[in-house]
Amino acid sequence: MSNVPEKPSIEGLESRWRERWAADGTYRFDRTKTRDEIYSIDTPPPTVSGKLHIGHCCSFTHTDLVARFWRMRGKEVFYPMGWDDNGLNTERRVQLMLGIACDPSLPYDPDFEPPAKPPDRPIHVSRPNFVEQCARITEQLEEAYFDLWSTLGLSVDWTQSYTTIGEHARRTSQVGFLRLHEQSHVYRTESPTLWDVDMRTAVAQAELADREIPGTYHKLRFYRADGPSAGEPLIIETTRPELLAACVALVAHPDDARYQPLFGSYAVTPLFNARVPIVAHELADPEKGSGIAMICTFGDTTDVTWWRELSLPVRAIVEKDGRLSLEPPSGLDDAGRAAYEQISGLTVKQAQKRVVELLTESGHIDGEPRSITHPVKFWENGSRPLEIVPNRQWFIRYPPKDVLLARGNELRWWPDFMRVRYENWVNGLIGDWNITRQRFFGVPFPVWYPIDDDGNLVHDQPILARVEQLPVDPSSDVPDGYDADQRDKPCGFAGDPDVMDTWATSSLTPLIAGHWVDDDDLLRRVFPMDLRPQAHEIIRTWLFSTVVRSHFEFDALPFANAAISGFVFDPERKKLSKSQGNSPDDPNAVMTEYGSDAVRYWAAGGRPGMDVAFDRNQLKVGRRLAIKLLNASKFVLSFGEPPVTAAPTQALDLAVLEQLVAVVDEATAAFESYDYTKAIERTESFFWSFCDDYVELVKSRAYAGDESALATLRATLSVLLRLFAPFLPFVTEEVWSWWQNGSIHRASWPARSELPTESTDGAVFDIAGSVLAEIRKAKTAAKKSLRADV
RNA sequence: GGGCGAUUAGCUCAGUUGGCUAGAGCACCUGCAUGACGCGCAGGGGGUCGGGGGUUCGAAUCCCUCAUCGCCCACCA
Numbered sequence: 044m045s046n047v048p049e050k051p052s053i054e055g056l057e058s059r060w061r062e063r064w065a066a067d068g069t070y071r072f073d074r075t076k077t078r079d080e081i082y083s084i085d086t087p088p089p090t091v092s093g094k095l096h097i098g099h100c101c102s103f104t105h106t107d108l109v110a111r112f113w114r115m116r117g118k119e120v121f122y123p124m125g126w127d128d129n130g131l132n133t134e135r136r137v138q139l140m141l142g143i144a145c146d147p148s149l150p151y152d153p154d155f156e157p158p159a160k161p162p163d164r165p166i167h168v169s170r171p172n173f174v175e176q177c178a179r180i181t182e183q184l185e186e187a188y189f190d191l192w193s194t195l196g197l198s199v200d201w202t203q204s205y206t207t208i209g210e211h212a213r214r215t216s217q218v219g220f221l222r223l224h225e226q227s228h229v230y231r232t233e234s235p236t237l238w239d240v241d242m243r244t245a246v247a248q249a250e251l252a253d254r255e256i257p258g259t260y261h262k263l264r265f266y267r268a269d270g271p272s273a274g275e276p277l278i279i280e281t282t283r284p285e286l287l288a289a290c291v292a293l294v295a296h297p298d299d300a301r302y303q304p305l306f307g308s309y310a311v312t313p314l315f316n317a318r319v320p321i322v323a324h325e326l327a328d329p330e331k332g333s334g335i336a337m338i339c340t341f342g343d344t345t346d347v348t349w350w351r352e353l354s355l356p357v358r359a360i361v362e363k364d365g366r367l368s369l370e371p372p373s374g375l376d377d378a379g380r381a382a383y384e385q386i387s388g389l390t391v392k393q394a395q396k397r398v399v400e401l402l403t404e405s406g407h408i409d410g411e412p413r414s415i416t417h418p419v420k421f422w423e424n425g426s427r428p429l430e431i432v433p434n435r436q437w438f439i440r441y442p443p444k445d446v447l448l449a450r451g452n453e454l455r456w457w458p459d460f461m462r463v464r465y466e467n468w469v470n471g472l473i474g475d476w477n478i479t480r481q482r483f484f485g486v487p488f489p490v491w492y493p494i495d496d497d498g499n500l501v502h503d504q505p506i507l508a509r510v511e512q513l514p515v516d517p518s519s520d521v522p523d524g525y526d527a528d529q530r531d532k533p534c535g536f537a538g539d540p541d542v543m544d545t546w547a548t549s550s551l552t553p554l555i556a557g558h559w560v561d562d563d564d565l566l567r568r569v570f571p572m573d574l575r576p577q578a579h580e581i582i583r584t585w586l587f588s589t590v591v592r593s594h595f596e597f598d599a600l601p602f603a604n605a606a607i608s609g610f611v612f613d614p615e616r617k618k619l620s621k622s623q624g625n626s627p628d629d630p631n632a633v634m635t636e637y638g639s640d641a642v643r644y645w646a647a648g649g650r651p652g653m654d655v656a657f658d659r660n661q662l663k664v665g666r667r668l669a670i671k672l673l674n675a676s677k678f679v680l681s682f683g684e685p686p687v688t689a690a691p692t693q694a695l696d697l698a699v700l701e702q703l704v705a706v707v708d709e710a711t712a713a714f715e716s717y718d719y720t721k722a723i724e725r726t727e728s729f730f731w732s733f734c735d736d737y738v739e740l741v742k743s744r745a746y747a748g749d750e751s752a753l754a755t756l757r758a759t760l761s762v763l764l765r766l767f768a769p770f771l772p773f774v775t776e777e778v779w780s781w782w783q784n785g786s787i788h789r790a791s792w793p794a795r796s797e798l799p800t801e802s803t804d805g806a807v808f809d810i811a812g813s814v815l816a817e818i819r820k821a822k823t824a825a826k827k828s829l830r831a832d833v
Numbered sequence: 834g835g836g837c838g839a840u841u842a843g844c845u846c847a848g849u850u851g852g853c854u855a856g857a858g859c860a861c862c863u864g865c866a867u868g869a870c871g872c873g874c875a876g877g878g879g880g881u882c883g884g885g886g887g888u889u890c891g892a893a894u895c896c897c898u899c900a901u902c903g904c905c906c907a908c909c910a
Contacts, residue, residue, distance in 0.1 A: 253907085280910065281910055282909070326908060335910090342909075343908075343910075344908065418909060461837085463906095464837075464904090464905055467836065467837085583905085653838090654838090654839085656844095656845065661859085663859080664859070671870065673869090678869035678870075681868095724857090735875090739874095819876075820876065822875075823863085
């Protein structure tokens with residue numbers, strides 16, 4: 044056995060085999076195959092805004108296990124990789140890393156270089172400079188990501204890669220937008236918009252997170268305005284007194300007897316002296332505060348509902364920078380306007396303090412303020428509460444809820460209970476999908492607006508790009524029928540200044556990877572995809588939005604199966620740190636220490652939907668399994684090749700094969716229902732009893748050249764290597780190369796038919812095993828060497 | 834507030850439709866140079882299956898209830 048090394052080792056297998064697989068195109072997708080011969084995967088494009096942690100390795104391994112199984116099972120696997128590098132998260136990352144901020148009013152500086160260390164105060168740069176830096180940083184990160192995935196052994200076809208900011212994705216995204224526009228599924232309107240005042244952009248419902256923060260209840264004295272009871276006080280409890288100037292009404296529950304007589308009458312706000320109606324609405328909670336609330340434009344999403352359903356006026360005071368507007372709102376008298384001057388231009392926080400002072404001075408606060416903690420809406424990655432600001436935005440109109448729920452039912456979920464997350468989300472949807480972001484590193488809307496003779500934008504007559512022009516950037520490209528010098532001039536045009544929400548592009552990943560816009564032949568071979576693997580926290584965003592887009596474009600699901608992975612926790616049951624540097628869970632360090640196969644072994648222990656503990660123990664076990672596989676294989680192969688006519692005939696040999704066939708059946712069935720964990724458990728447990736019992740029992744026969752034993756050892760090894768191949772691609776490939784031609788990862792998945800099917804009793808092996816155990820027990824008890832004769 | 838999931842040995846987890854004395858690996862203890870592996874091999878101790886009820890000849894498994902942890906969703910007055 045000249046191919047078998049003297050002292051086999053798992054060190055260095057990763058770099059050797061990843062290069063070999065790349066050179067041989069082992070995982071290259073063969074597009075001559077037809078749809079039914081193909082297994083296609085809508086791989087999650089990881090966000091390129093930081094560092095991949097061990098949790099990413101875990102979930103991406105899960106997908107790779109499935110990909111490798113189906114490839115060996117005879118399917119041609121379409122396994123692309125994308126990088127999600129557009130959008131707010133990348134911008135935030137680049138701002139922090141380089142200490143720069145985008146100011147679109149600045150001119151491009153071709154010589155700009157970011158400082159080596161980020162300065163305390165951000166340097167303002169032009170939009171092209173900013174986008175350039177985003178592109179530079181994401182390229183670096185993508186290179187590191189590619190390297191990590193290759194070391195981890197993902198069997199991705201790297202020729203099928205895309206980035207969500209790349210030309211192809213921009214084009215797909217813009218074509219998708221135009222298609223929605225054609226079918227009237229998208230519209231643009233001015234409406235109250237959830238707004239992050241730090242990032243200065245709109246945020247969608249799907250990106251919200253509630254956080255508990257401290258707040259203070261203040262009891263404000265309003266006064267009845269008319270009738271015989273004019274001047275009587277009305278106590279309103281609020282946590283946002285700074286919005287008092289934006290108050291447009293008071294509201295109580297229609298059944299609340301305390302306030303029923305007041306409905307239809309008016310009240311006057313303290314300090315600002317605005318006359319506001321007292322109205323009734325079911326959403327008012329008689330239990331909260333004094334049972335009557337002030338409606339402001341806009342303090343929260345309930346205010347928006349009240350404002351819309353009760354047809355109230357807008358009296359907005361919070362600006363997009365989180366400060367109160369310089370101009371007072373409508374409806375105030377002279378004294379009110381004077382009071383407003385005290386708070387105009389202040390931040391929301393400063394304004395709150397000042398308003399409370401003014402109210403206290405004028406005796407409009409009742410009792411002591413009361414501290415509470417309450418949930419407040421944030422952008423999920425933001426640091427200040429969201430405000431609600433009126434703004435013009437593009438919206439995608441959602442299909443009816445029952446249609447969306449039916450799609451959720453049609454989809455096969457692994458595990459099934461994850462469907463509930465989808466249903467919860469659909470049932471809680473409010474309004475449509477705001478896809479507009481006031482940002483820079485994103486896909487622009489392929490839209491311009493005419494400017495009339497007076498220099499006003501004509502919003503309701505947008506000029507849409509032609510499909511052939513795409514991708515376009517309306518801030519530099521010129522619409523048909525105009526000249527470049529007409530930009531932003533009367534009788535000219537203006538580009539839509541905004542970019543699309545990152546999910547507006549990510550919702551098209553099956554179409555980006557499948558080349559919907561430029562390769563219909565490929566699309567028909569891979570779409571709808573077989574599998575969408577993803578994390579559960581983005582069911583409401585990525586999964587849901589992909590279903591919506593596919594529903595509109597194809598009236599079909601975008602994928603047949605959704606495999607949902609869990610979180611990875613550290614041993615203290617906390618979420619893993621994403622911190623930089625040498626964190627103990629840095630994936631490269633972990634792979635160097637234990638080997639990639641060991642990392643994959645650990646990952647394989649996490650069933651779909653289950654949270655996984657980061658556990659060095661399992662890494663150690665996986666590492667030892669890989670080493671054991673090398674040594675056991677070396678031993679089996681050391682007996683030399685049996686003659687071609689050799690066949691298993693002895694009862695023990697047939698029994699072990701009988702058990703092996705059962706393992707093959709179980710592992711196959713497990714994989715088909717995405718339970719790779721069960722597949723490796725069965726395989727591993729058989730492997731150890733094969734080593735400890737079977738190999739020991741046949742040693743003497745094998746040394747004597749018994750053909751039945753030799754044939755059985757080799758047949759079993761071949762099957763075991765292939766059962767392990769999806770999990771331990773490096774070590775199995777190494778062993779395979781010692782005695783077989785071609786890659787094990789293109790070999791066929793083991794089947795019952797390749798092993799002897801003579802009916803035997805598998806129990807023979809068990810009985811022999813227990814006899815062996817008794818003998819060993821006696822030897823151990825006698826403190827004798829196991830070699831001692833019985 | 835509504836929902837989903839988890840709770841089995843010190844740790845990480847199996848346990849199929851209820852059925853032999855509840856399993857594995859790690860850790861721990863003891864032993865063994867054995868024609869591949871000492872990163873090995875053999876043996877051993879260790880659990881009232883989160884608590885409490887119930888159904889049943891029989892419950893880790895089915896029902897009710899409570900508790901703890903995690904997550905998802907929810908209209909912030």
